[in-house]
Amino acid sequence: MTTRKVAAAKKSAAPAKPVKVAILGFGTVGSSVAKVLAASKFPGIELTHIYNRSIDRKRTSVAAKFVPKAAVWTEDINVILNARVDVVIELMGGLNPAEGWLRKALGSGKSVITANKQLIAYRGASLAKLAAANGVHLVYGAAVAGGVPVIPGLVQGLGGDHATRISGLINGTCNYILTRMETGADYATVLGDAQSLGYAESDPSADVDGYDARAKLCILSRIALHAELDPDAVATQSIADVDAIDFAYAKELSCTIRQVSSAQLEGAIVHARVAPMLVPLSSPMAWSHGTQNMVIVSGRFGGDVVFSGHGAGGEPTAVAVVSDLLAVSQGSHAVHLPVRKRAVTGEFMASHYLRFIVDDKPGIVSAISGALAKVGANIDSLLQRPGYPKHRLPFVVTTEPCLTSTITKALASIGKMDCMLEHPLCLQMLDPEEKV
């Protein structure tokens, strides 16, 4: 009997020697991790080090009361790298200096827990190899959807399926903005609110332009589709061009608008995209609100599985970090399945929503439909709401399913027409039959 291989570890809930933990970055999430640890008093876990810049300010903050008296506060990463620390929790974000520091930590036999989606999207495979070579853990359950256990659920609970698609709402800031716009608010106002609530950065580009969601999509693709993607190769489209009028037209089409991230495995190619899309009102994605996250995995055998909850925020993210810490401290390693590098395309076969703002003159509809016909795209509907001035008239065309590149080609010529006051907005429409 291969007892050794399938043997469960003997009870390890309360290890004899505590696992020593360092937190890098004592901001919203870092201080919440300290708070959750203080509230839970898990046996065998000891917070021993805090790294941050301007450490004196942090040490005297309200959140500092959750940190054990004996813990070392430092501005010098080497203090932690050279200490007898077992687990490093990295909550600084960004590639640099996080990558170099974590490589040193892994190299010196420290396990790493991180919420750093950019780092894991770009360097996850290489860091995982380094962790394996050093016999330590690298876990990042908090990197996607914060407190919603999408990553543990996928890794431990859906490894037996063949996932063919993963999609969802994985940027809470965009979801907050778009669900507020759905009820009539305009983009600039809502973005301002998001910034003052701390949901959006002063430079909101990473969120609204899709780079944050793209990194998360690549992580999910690795875990669910076992496909390693180059994040830079994944197409993105900003939500900044979506206007209040688009929500009105979407409603007429029994849809709303969400920033959807989607990756679909077909043969050896992954079709991947982060973009504002028209979502049927019958989809669970349409029911999301505020900063909610939602991930839908479609499996060959298990069908669609939906995870949702509060992705953003210090405490939900801290839950993911502390859950990872429990797993690491108990030596509970993740299920490991082989991952392959996959080529990415932004091409989807889908219906498209095209919104034009024109200086209305006779023949415009004919010109537009001519340009669409020329590339082989069929019009499904033409919508024009009353009450807009002729010289700045918004109207909408939806197409039957066709390739993204086909529409792009048509829009290149349509966009050059004299009557066009803005470059047309093109949104992919999710298929109401697909339920996701």
Add this chain to the structure above:
Amino acid sequence: MTTRKVAAAKKSAAPAKPVKVAILGFGTVGSSVAKVLAASKFPGIELTHIYNRSIDRKRTSVAAKFVPKAAVWTEDINVILNARVDVVIELMGGLNPAEGWLRKALGSGKSVITANKQLIAYRGASLAKLAAANGVHLVYGAAVAGGVPVIPGLVQGLGGDHATRISGLINGTCNYILTRMETGADYATVLGDAQSLGYAESDPSADVDGYDARAKLCILSRIALHAELDPDAVATQSIADVDAIDFAYAKELSCTIRQVSSAQLEGAIVHARVAPMLVPLSSPMAWSHGTQNMVIVSGRFGGDVVFSGHGAGGEPTAVAVVSDLLAVSQGSHAVHLPVRKRAVTGEFMASHYLRFIVDDKPGIVSAISGALAKVGANIDSLLQRPGYPKHRLPFVVTTEPCLTSTITKALASIGKMDCMLEHPLCLQMLDPEEKV
């Protein structure tokens, strides 16, 4: 440094010696497990034994083509218990003979994977001890919500939170029946359809009377609330008494009706109940359809997390079993947190929906409201739909929040009134503010 303790296992994706697997029960789920394994060809996993009664019939079934040629088919459990099998997958259901056989398997150093909710609800704690004592795994991700990874998600991804409540739709048959009734079908017809579709047994009691959901609720309570409950102590109410008219009244109250399982930790007591309840249309539970399962975990730090998908069916359940098998074969043990025995009460502070069928006479409303006033329950609304005969008149009273036992006391006296043609139906109403 305590390297040993937090060290990750070295790469174990393709163990040198394959893990030998036996399936007990080659029905819908068992044959789907063989199918998923055949499709996936995970390295290091070998299906070597199938146990079933009337094995000759199984061996020649269509599903048998997914079983490797070299596998042993047997009607004698001892063949498997005495074989060099590493993992036993139990898919027979029921306490006997499953419990005795699995105790022998664990005792002889075999890991056990099971989808048997009754066994795990009643004997899970004791079987887990036996597994730990023998240094083997006992995992049961398939016991609740089939292909929806609620158990792995909770165990590996939410251990860091303090869950205070778990609730949801965890019986696909009841959800199928009630969502069909919502659109006008009557109970008997839909039950018949569910039986012919294989969703319900010829004796549907385990599903419709709540015993199946109760077992699952106890398992979820153990994992999420770390509270061990006596399943027999959990209150249940059948969905069989819910009538088409109740859906009409529920709609007037901006609600629908679902079989809800709910367990809430308050101090050292767990409030637990499986019953048809009025669910606000704004709740994700109201959006469920067909055999869908949905579990909502409410945590102190992470807020509400929702898992949903297809709980029932052979292939979704097989996904959970095979995912567990991957974890066991890679020696990936679950996070372990201490569990306590907790007392159970069926008391909830809630609004209640009371539906009466009366032979209408003057003074009935006054008598009913008098009986409610006597126990201190305040009426919130009184609804009477037109178009029913006076001599068999349905009407509805809803109350302000009060204890379950208060309403039960009032109904005991109201039920004895001469005008009552049926015992009143009482359904708990979920609070629309609570979002779950």
